Amino acid sequence: MKKKSTKYIFVVGGVMSGIGKGVASSSIGTILKARGLNVTTIKIDPYINVDAGTMNPTEHGEVFVLSDGLETDQDMGNYERFLDAKLTSINYMTTGSVYMEVIRKERNLEYKGKNVQVVPDIPLEVIKRIKKAAEKADADVVIIEIGGTVGEYENILFLEAIRLMKQEHGEDIATVMVSYLPVPGSIGEMKTKPTQHASRTLNSAGVFPDIILARAVMPLDEKRKQKIATFCGVRIENVISAPDVESIYDVPINFEKDGLSEKLCKILGLKKPQVSNLKEWASFAKQSKNAEKEVKIAIVGKYFNSGEFILSDVYISVLEAIKFSAYSLNVKPVITYISAKDFEKGESLEILKGFDGLLVPGGFGESGIEGKIQVIKYARENKIPYFGLCYGMQLMVIEYARNVLGMKDANTSEINPNAKNLVIDIMPEQKEKIENNNYGATMRLGTYPAYLRKGSIAEEAYGTQNIEERHRHRYEVNPKYHIKFTEGGLVFSGVSPDRRLMEIAELSREVHPFMLGTQFHPEFLARPLRPHPLFTAFIKACSVVKK
Numbered sequence: 328m329k330k331k332s333t334k335y336i337f338v339v340g341g342v343m344s345g346i347g348k349g350v351a352s353s354s355i356g357t358i359l360k361a362r363g364l365n366v367t368t369i370k371i372d373p374y375i376n377v378d379a380g381t382m383n384p385t386e387h388g389e390v391f392v393l394s395d396g397l398e399t400d401q402d403m404g405n406y407e408r409f410l411d412a413k414l415t416s417i418n419y420m421t422t423g424s425v426y427m428e429v430i431r432k433e434r435n436l437e438y439k440g441k442n443v444q445v446v447p448d449i450p451l452e453v454i455k456r457i458k459k460a461a462e463k464a465d466a467d468v469v470i471i472e473i474g475g476t477v478g479e480y481e482n483i484l485f486l487e488a489i490r491l492m493k494q495e496h497g498e499d500i501a502t503v504m505v506s507y508l509p510v511p512g513s514i515g516e517m518k519t520k521p522t523q524h525a526s527r528t529l530n531s532a533g534v535f536p537d538i539i540l541a542r543a544v545m546p547l548d549e550k551r552k553q554k555i556a557t558f559c560g561v562r563i564e565n566v567i568s569a570p571d572v573e574s575i576y577d578v579p580i581n582f583e584k585d586g587l588s589e590k591l592c593k594i595l596g597l598k599k600p601q602v603s604n605l606k607e608w609a610s611f612a613k614q615s616k617n618a619e620k621e622v623k624i625a626i627v628g629k630y631f632n633s634g635e636f637i638l639s640d641v642y643i644s645v646l647e648a649i650k651f652s653a654y655s656l657n658v659k660p661v662i663t664y665i666s667a668k669d670f671e672k673g674e675s676l677e678i679l680k681g682f683d684g685l686l687v688p689g690g691f692g693e694s695g696i697e698g699k700i701q702v703i704k705y706a707r708e709n710k711i712p713y714f715g716l717c718y719g720m721q722l723m724v725i726e727y728a729r730n731v732l733g734m735k736d737a738n739t740s741e742i743n744p745n746a747k748n749l750v751i752d753i754m755p756e757q758k759e760k761i762e763n764n765n766y767g768a769t770m771r772l773g774t775y776p777a778y779l780r781k782g783s784i785a786e787e788a789y790g791t792q793n794i795e796e797r798h799r800h801r802y803e804v805n806p807k808y809h810i811k812f813t814e815g816g817l818v819f820s821g822v823s824p825d826r827r828l829m830e831i832a833e834l835s836r837e838v839h840p841f842m843l844g845t846q847f848h849p850e851f852l853a854r855p856l857r858p859h860p861l862f863t864a865f866i867k868a869c870s871v872v873k874k
């Protein structure tokens with residue numbers, strides 16, 4: 328049988344980062360998938376960190392967790408959501424992980440005494456991984472997004488990988504440069520020069536863009552299209568206008584207005600792909616704008632501030648999960664970020680009255696914790712629907728212990744290991760790792776099964792008693808207290824198959840309209856066309872309770 332010839336699309340950034348390269352890559356995947364092609368995606372992050380797990384979210388946004396437990400950049404979440412895919416470690420690499428593997432091989436004599444060099448051995452390792460991911464997915468097309476911006480020292484070796492791959496597979500490779508065209512307020516005119524420079528920089532690395540996606544606040548006019556085509560050496564029909572849009576889910580539809588999938592198929596010599604079928608996607612994108620009735624949700628977290636700016640990317644999967652469920656229920660989510668630390672400084676909890684639901688997402692460490700516990704108490708006492716994710720579940724358990732079961736000093740050993748009532752404690756297998764400062768990729772990570780209690784809110788939501796969800800934690804509900812909680816009215820409605828770990832805690836509907844926390848992160852499995860059942864149950868409760 329003839330081996331199928333896989334096509335590769337490299338997506339690089341021009342001018343500056345943060346202009347939606349991840350969404351562009353995901354959207355390219357969506358439109359090619361809509362043509363019946365088997366697509367997989369890879370993200371390359373040029374930093375030295377081996378994975379994203381040790382990075383503070385205020386540095387780099389959300390840490391997304393793959394099913395096999397790898398902690399990655401948030402773009403992997405975008406890929407999984409747009410493509411409804413399940414990606415694994417082979418779909419993600421950092422400079423650190425590539426070097427680590429090359430050095431490991433060198434130590435094992437796998438280079439057979441050869442002089443191991445930055446070029447070509449680092450790009451060759453990158454190429455090897457790209458091909459492995461293609462093979463694993465049996466992909467027709469692999470989209471490889473290179474993080475950062477051309478011209479940075481950091482991503483030169485990855486551009487070198489494109490150049491080397493092109494030597495070997497010339498016609499099977501396309502390069503898309505997502506660039507930014509500023510409209511400086513003082514001039515009021517869209518400027519193409521930074522994009523021209525970016526394209527030259529890319530050329531000097533031996534790579535020539537086939538397509539330029541021109542990101543800007545407004546659409547590109549013909550004059551500027553022409554200018555980019557001339558100066559960057561791209562055919563004019565391959566300069567695609569990519570203006571800001573109301574919703575990221577409109578991007579695939581906009582790309583298709585310019586016939587992008589057809590253009591890519593032509594460049595790559597992909598013969599006879601199906602006619603594009605974006606019907607389901609388009610109806611989802613439309614539905615997201617139809618709803619009128621608002622549901623007001625507050626996310627009470629702490630990783631919001633970056634200087635004078637608010638970072639919403641830190642909880643992006645939570646945000647998207649809320650949206651998918653709300654759209655499916657035909658309600659419009661209005662989401663507000665509240666910093667838990669404000670309540671510790673004396674801010675009144677009364678502002679919480681204005682919300683239909685409160686959500687405490689995952690987190691680490693001490694700051695903001697007492698503020699979050701105050702919020703949870705308020706939600707419980709005032710019967711406002713509450714959804715706690717990971718730390719948000721652990722703190723719900725602590726609040727219950729302190730204020731309902733009377734264990735005033737109840738705490739987690741993450742914060743106060745000397746507390747008498749450590750209702751949340753470190754998992755035994757985690758203890759040694761922390762003592763040895765062994766932090767990287769050592770949490771309880773990735774997909775684990777859980778068993779749901781019959782008749783519980785959780786079971787009703789999922790419609791099954793057997794589930795699998797993604798995890799990222801070191802602490803757990805202390806088994807010593809399981810019975811005390813159960814007798815005191817807190818229901819552990821989801822447990823690990825060996826019944827040692829409490830995966831879901833909830834209050835019965837008789838005492839609260841919706842108060843539920845999960846030790847796992849349901850947000851990682853929410854998809855546009857398959858909203859997550861627990862988020863849907865939460866939003867439903869929020870819209871019912873609404874006066």
Ligand code: GLN
Binds near residue numbers: 691716
């Ligand atoms: N800090 C808690 C733990 O490690 C919760 C982690 C999280 O919210 N992802 O168990």
